[in-house]
Amino acid sequence: MSVVLMYHDIVTTTDKSSGFQNKNAFQYKVEESAFEEQIKALRGKDLVFTFDDGGESFYTKAASILEKYGVRGLFFISTKYIDTPGFLTTEQVKVLADKGHIIGSHSHSHPEIFTKLSKEEVREEWRKSYEILKDILEEKDLPMSIPNGYASKIIMEEAIKCGFSDIYTSQPTTKTKLFQKHNVIGRYVVHDNMTTEDVLRIVNSKGCRLKMALKWHFLNVVKGVLGESYETIKAHVLYH
Numbered sequence: 253m254s255v256v257l258m259y260h261d262i263v264t265t266t267d268k269s270s271g272f273q274n275k276n277a278f279q280y281k282v283e284e285s286a287f288e289e290q291i292k293a294l295r296g297k298d299l300v301f302t303f304d305d306g307g308e309s310f311y312t313k314a315a316s317i318l319e320k321y322g323v324r325g326l327f328f329i330s331t332k333y334i335d336t337p338g339f340l341t342t343e344q345v346k347v348l349a350d351k352g353h354i355i356g357s358h359s360h361s362h363p364e365i366f367t368k369l370s371k372e373e374v375r376e377e378w379r380k381s382y383e384i385l386k387d388i389l390e391e392k393d394l395p396m397s398i399p400n401g402y403a404s405k406i407i408m409e410e411a412i413k414c415g416f417s418d419i420y421t422s423q424p425t426t427k428t429k430l431f432q433k434h435n436v437i438g439r440y441v442v443h444d445n446m447t448t449e450d451v452l453r454i455v456n457s458k459g460c461r462l463k464m465a466l467k468w469h470f471l472n473v474v475k476g477v478l479g480e481s482y483e484t485i486k487a488h489v490l491y492h
């Protein structure tokens with residue numbers, strides 16, 4: 253039973269230019285020194301470190317800190333932004349894979365609300381992304397993570413049809429489920445206000461994980477009622 257953590261960009265207080273630049277994204281950008289403290293405290297534990305979006309900090313900050321402590325990460329990339337300012341370059345994606353990190357997809361364009369897309373649009377997101385990563389990495393066994401936690405049967409089904417293997421969600425759980433013979437793996441999000449103790453608690457305390465799971469289930473109900481204003485209150489409920 254591994255605990256899978258979900259990070260995004262690793263930044264400094266003066267430079268948060270890596271990855272998406274919107275209000276929702278900033279709450280997930282973890283400060284470099286806090287990140288290193290967390291990795292130091294967590295090494296040796298049964299953990300998986302995952303990273304979403306594809307910001308250049310995967311290469312410039314996250315990977316080197318992980319490597320310093322003998323850890324490897326799982327980096328999910330929104331492929332449309334490769335080689336654009338603030339995001340990984342094609343070369344950096346290759347180097348990360350060469351250093352033993354695992355690369356996966358985080359869709360092509362990172363749709364704000366994935367469940368609003370038609371089945372064809374969902375398929376295009378996964379198809380384009382799979383092709384791009386397959387070409388860069390010469391690798392067919394690629395995992396994926398779903399943007400903004402909008403998991404649905406169609407989204408998972410289309411990703412599998414396009415060739416993806418494991419499915420990573422934003423549901424805080426340590427139980428791996430199966431969907432059409434593919435692993436569906438839950439994750440616990442780490443955000444910018446968390447202390448090392450907070451992160452350690454997720455890993456060490458079943459009670460803490462249960463609390464996060466209950467909040468998540470509650471938010472899923474709210475998500476259906478509130479629609480687009482959901483993102484704004486999500487952070488408040490999850491982290492306070």
Ligand SMILES: [Zn+2]
Pocket residue numbers: 304305358362399400
């Ligand atoms: Zn994302």
